[in-house]
Amino acid sequence: MTESAIHTHGLTKRFGDFVAVENLDFEVQEGTVVSLLGPNGAGKTTTVRMLATLLHPDGGTAAVGGHDVVGDAARVRELISLTGQFAALDKNLTARENLILMGRLRDRGAAEARRIADELIDRFDIGTFRDRLVKNLSGGERRRVDLAAGLIDRPYVLVLDEPTAGLDPRSRQVVWSTIRELVADGVTLLLTTQYLEEADALADRVVLIDRGRSVASGTPTQLKTQVGQQRVDVIAADTEGFEALSELLWERFELTRLPEQRTISIPAPGEAVDLARVADVVSDSGIGVDEIALRRPTLDDAFLALTGHAAATPEPERQEAAA
Amino acid sequence: MSAVAATSRQPVRTRHHAGPLEFVRDTGLLTGRSLRAIPRVPERLLDVTIQPIVFILLFLYVFGSAIHVHGVNYKDYLFPGIIGQSLAFGIIGAGVATSNDMTEGVIDRFRSMPISRLSIISGQVMGQFCEQVLGMVIVVAFGLALGWNPQLTLGHGFELLGLVILGMLAFTWAGVLAGMLVRSPDAMQGVGFIVIFPLSFLAGTFVPIAGMALIPRTIAQWDPISALVASVRELTTPGWTSSGSWPLDHPELAMAFWCLLLLAICVPVALRRFNRTLAA
Numbered sequence: 064m065t066e067s068a069i070h071t072h073g074l075t076k077r078f079g080d081f082v083a084v085e086n087l088d089f090e091v092q093e094g095t096v097v098s099l100l101g102p103n104g105a106g107k108t109t110t111v112r113m114l115a116t117l118l119h120p121d122g123g124t125a126a127v128g129g130h131d132v133v134g135d136a137a138r139v140r141e142l143i144s145l146t147g148q149f150a151a152l153d154k155n156l157t158a159r160e161n162l163i164l165m166g167r168l169r170d171r172g173a174a175e176a177r178r179i180a181d182e183l184i185d186r187f188d189i190g191t192f193r194d195r196l197v198k199n200l201s202g203g204e205r206r207r208v209d210l211a212a213g214l215i216d217r218p219y220v221l222v223l224d225e226p227t228a229g230l231d232p233r234s235r236q237v238v239w240s241t242i243r244e245l246v247a248d249g250v251t252l253l254l255t256t257q258y259l260e261e262a263d264a265l266a267d268r269v270v271l272i273d274r275g276r277s278v279a280s281g282t283p284t285q286l287k288t289q290v291g292q293q294r295v296d297v298i299a300a301d302t303e304g305f306e307a308l309s310e311l312l313w314e315r316f317e318l319t320r321l322p323e324q325r326t327i328s329i330p331a332p333g334e335a336v337d338l339a340r341v342a343d344v345v346s347d348s349g350i351g352v353d354e355i356a357l358r359r360p361t362l363d364d365a366f367l368a369l370t371g372h373a374a375a376t377p378e379p380e381r382q383e384a385a386a
Numbered sequence: 387m388s389a390v391a392a393t394s395r396q397p398v399r400t401r402h403h404a405g406p407l408e409f410v411r412d413t414g415l416l417t418g419r420s421l422r423a424i425p426r427v428p429e430r431l432l433d434v435t436i437q438p439i440v441f442i443l444l445f446l447y448v449f450g451s452a453i454h455v456h457g458v459n460y461k462d463y464l465f466p467g468i469i470g471q472s473l474a475f476g477i478i479g480a481g482v483a484t485s486n487d488m489t490e491g492v493i494d495r496f497r498s499m500p501i502s503r504l505s506i507i508s509g510q511v512m513g514q515f516c517e518q519v520l521g522m523v524i525v526v527a528f529g530l531a532l533g534w535n536p537q538l539t540l541g542h543g544f545e546l547l548g549l550v551i552l553g554m555l556a557f558t559w560a561g562v563l564a565g566m567l568v569r570s571p572d573a574m575q576g577v578g579f580i581v582i583f584p585l586s587f588l589a590g591t592f593v594p595i596a597g598m599a600l601i602p603r604t605i606a607q608w609d610p611i612s613a614l615v616a617s618v619r620e621l622t623t624p625g626w627t628s629s630g631s632w633p634l635d636h637p638e639l640a641m642a643f644w645c646l647l648l649l650a651i652c653v654p655v656a657l658r659r660f661n662r663t664l665a666a
Contacts, residue, residue: 115498128396140500142396151495155423167415168501196426212495219396 066093066128068220068251069114073123076109076275083109085275086123091220096252098266100259106275107255108148111222114253115145128219144218148225150205151212154198158189158208161197165212183211187241203234210241221245222253227261239264259360263287271369279369287360289368292330295341296358299325300351307350315344331357412505413512416496420513424520433479434521438472439528445592446532455594462623465534467591470615472525473553474586478578479521480514480561485571507562507660514558522550536622546621549641553614556645556652563656589615595630607631613640 069091076084084106091097099107112118114125116136124131130138145151152161159180166176184193187207192200197208206226213221226242227235242265246252256262262269263283270280279286297312299305305325312318312327319328331337338357345352360368424431445453445464455463487493487510496506538546568574588602589595589611595603606612607630616628616637633640 112494115494117494117497137500140498143498145495145498147491147494149491151491153419153423153492154490155426156419160422164415164419165495165499168412168496168499216397 067091067126068093068095069097069125069127069253070129071110071114071123071125074110074113074120074125075122076106076113076118077121083275084113084120087272087275087277089270089277089280091251091253093251094249095267096246096254096265097268097270098262099253099255099272100257100262100269101255101272102257104274105272107272108224109275110272111145111224111253111255114139115143115222116140117145142219143222144213144216144220145222146209146213146224146226148228150197150209152197152205152209155196157194157196158200158204159184159193161208162212162215166215169215171215179215183214187211188237201234203230203237206230206234206238207241210238214245218250220251220253224255225257226254228257292332293334293357293359295329295331295338296354296356297327297329297341297345297352298354299327300353301325304350304352308345308348308352311348311350312341312344316341325353328358409502409505409508412501413508416505416509417512417516420509421516423513424517430479430483431517431521433475433482434472434518435524437475438468438521438525441471442468442525442528442532449592453593458623458626461532461534462536463619464592465529465536466618466622467589467615468525468529469522469550469618470589470611471586471591472522473518473550473557473614474582474589474611475578476514476518476554476557477561477564477582478575479518480511480558481565481568481574481578482571483514483517484510484562484565485568485574486565488566489570503661504657507656511555511558511562514562515554518554518558522554537624538622542621545638546618549617549621549638549645552642552645556648559652559656560648563652563659566656566659585609586611588612590619590628591615595628595634603630607634610641610644613637613644617641 067090069089071090072088074084074087075082087106087110089097089099099110101107109118113120114127114132116132116139119133126132127139128142130142132139152158153164156164162180162183163173163176166179167173171179184190187210189204189207189211192204197205200208210223210226213223223242227238230238239261242252242254246265252265254262254265266283268280269283269286271278271286279289281289297308299308302322302325305320305322305327309318309320309327312329316329320326321328329337329341331341334357338355342355345355442464446461450460450464453460493506497503564577565571565574568577588598588606589609590606591611595606595612598606610633613633616634617640619626620628620637628634628637
């Protein structure tokens, strides 16, 4: 029997009149990675705060390892480790002191807490800034210490709330590779994110949430199929070029025209192969273009596709480059 | 780490219920965390040292020359007032520091860990309490250096010490609660300035209450800070008695009453508030 590490049923949280989380059902199986994907204000943080016993649900139930977050909060706190959106560290302690303190608060003796801290410092490559006060660390450095602090005990469930929000691309890569190592280790992970790309890269299953409700769930592949394919966008250098290219590409491809942006959008299920085919036609024509690029569906596209507007506008009209 | 490997990955229960031993241990660790911030953010001590020192200098050498209190040297009149005021300002200091701390994610980490939540808040109180003690020691030392000459019998000394410690605890708890209720450290500073600041002046701190106009005099007679100031003054100045209202006729009793009342209200409310939700 597969154990469910996290299970919610009808989970609801209100702040006054505002319903932050409404009737949310989802499950995380042991040993899997599930991502709660949604825009700012979708209720992701509220949900994980309820799971981590930081907020009381107003309705429904949530259980971690079969233990109710309200009824057996003490046990839940032993099982779950939450690394929040904002570094949960004491800014007036050094990176190493923070790790030692967290170890000691988890019942380790002074010597053992130091040993664990030093192991984590090695593992997360914190050595160069281990003795600097947390308030003087960069965002990426803090995030690493923060992740390490969540792993003093090997947690039964690790919850990462937007682990890469606000990080530069390089730090994001570092955090991602750290998360991948944890996943390879078999840790059960609940990850919230605003980035489809991040959910795609890390999660086994994705729960798409919007305004506190679950909109869709499935594997990233299933979700992307629902959302729509990748496509090639050609942005012409001027309006005349746009018209000429439209004529030319019309013959060979199914396309959508966005005249205001001088953009021609072509479905590209074959990714790079399709990109090359389009690029060949364009370069043979000699017409000037600003850009030819392969676009991945963005979170915006996902919401357009899944919140009911999908039937009316199968092709996303708004263009937002995926990071 | 898991001991029950086969059926579940869940680690064994380490603490069935956090007992008093764990509570003391966690409180100690968290108090240590607060104390370490003192040398690293020394400006936090400014509130509890520079402010009273400025008042001492101002009243001793600027306004004091125009203030004559019958039957007592103004220096001996002033220092008990400063001590009472410093005790009361502890609310603002503890409130600002707590409010600062609460906006940090680290409190959330502690709250999501398997430690007693009471220990998180008592660690905060203990840390703040130590800051207040440190501030008080500096202020008293400064007073003694300037020639304040408290006449204490051994009995009065212990009574004073007990009352001051009780007062510090009560005001630290009140400050910690206030710090959890307000939205930001700035708001705490503002509330402190609007409420505590005037009350600390309407308390026979710098000038006798008896000479005030009717309305401020009435407020001052019942102002809890008056009881603090009057207690310290009675215990350090032989022959001095305060009067004018029940609290001023029995300042030590009144002070103990106010402090216990504050604790009886603040401790449960703070715990309840902390267990529920935090503003940030």
